[in-house]
Amino acid sequence: MTSFVTLPVELVYRIMDHVSDFTMVCSMKNACQRFSDIIETYPRYQTLTALDLGYYQIGDARLQHLADALRRNTTFTTLSLSGHSIGDVGAKYLANGLKHNKTLTILNLANNQIRAVGTRYLVNGLQQNKTLITLDLGSNQIGNIGARHLANGLRHNKTLITLDLGHNKISDAGVQHLADALRHNTTLTTLNLTGNQVGHIGAQHLADGLEHNTTLATLDIAHNQIEAVGAQHLADLLRHNTTLTELYLGWNEIGAVGAEHVANVLRHNATLTILGLENNQMGVDGAQHLANGLRHNTALTTLILEYNNFRAVEIQHLADVLRHNTTLTTLDVYGNRIGDVGTRYLADALRHNTTLTTLNLKSNYIGDIGAQHLVDLLRHNTTLTTVSIFMNEIKYATEHEINECIARNKKLR
Incomplete structure (x- = not known):
């Protein structure tokens, strides 16, 4: 009887046609030297660029096989x-695999119970790695020591561009370490610190x-506790910084x-082109302040104001600005309480606006009267x-009419 390990290469190829990428890389690749050599020449393996193991259970042994594969893999x-x-x-x-890998650019290790010790291992691996540009460590437990x-x-890293550290129990002390490093780093463009x-x-x-x-262009510090004083510090930064283009401050109680x-x-x-201020309970005064700032701003294209409990009176201040604003393309007021009256304010203002392309009004207590204002707007x-x-109180017929107007506009673009 022919042994499995002595099967002709063509037959091994046919077998591998029916196994998953996971099995091929983590199991068959390390079965024996012959299999390893055959897989190296297998067309699917040679062209495999992305490996998503999110749906597989992987133990230490298979993980070690995967790390070994990273040492030699060039795809x-x-x-x-x-x-x-x-x-x-x-x-x-x-980390041991990363030391020798020369092709991996994106590594997602989110939600893996990695602590400070594991973070140290990864950092040591990255010191020798020259290709990784995106590292996702979100929802781990790295803490201040890991930071x-x-x-x-x-x-000293010269390649990493995006670093996700969201939901990692990092407090002010850990942020201080990261901030000190950013004084010297010249490559990182995106830093996510949300939920710390x-x-x-x-x-x-x-x-x-x-x-x-x-170099840093995107900073996400949403879902923290910076409050008004923290907002002031970051606002002071924006007076002098000329590279930050996206800033997310949602859920920070800035008021x-x-x-x-x-x-x-x-x-x-x-x-700054994108500003996120979700759920900050800014009230009437806050809405008016933002409107006053937007009157003179010529750069912001996206403003996110979800869950701020804005009613008609708050939205009126913003609507007045939209009459003359020529840069904002996206306004997101999802989850507020603007109602029919607030919708009318927006509709009236947007009759004069020629730049806004995206308007999110989901879950805003808008009825058919408010929706009709949108229909009248979209006719012009x-x-x-x-x-x-969605998630308003609009009749199907009116909603259908709005969608037809939007479809017409898309064809005109």
């Missing part, structure tokens, strides 16, 4: 291992670290005072190509 550019609970031991295996390890790595424990002191550290940074700080800097800032406005009105 993988993307590896996703999110949600596998690989822990610090698994991080060590992967310090990453900061040490960022001081950053207060106004941490916001100050970030502002200080980014004062002279000329009307924080909105005023942000609005004041919008008068003069010429680089040919710029709006996306109007989201």
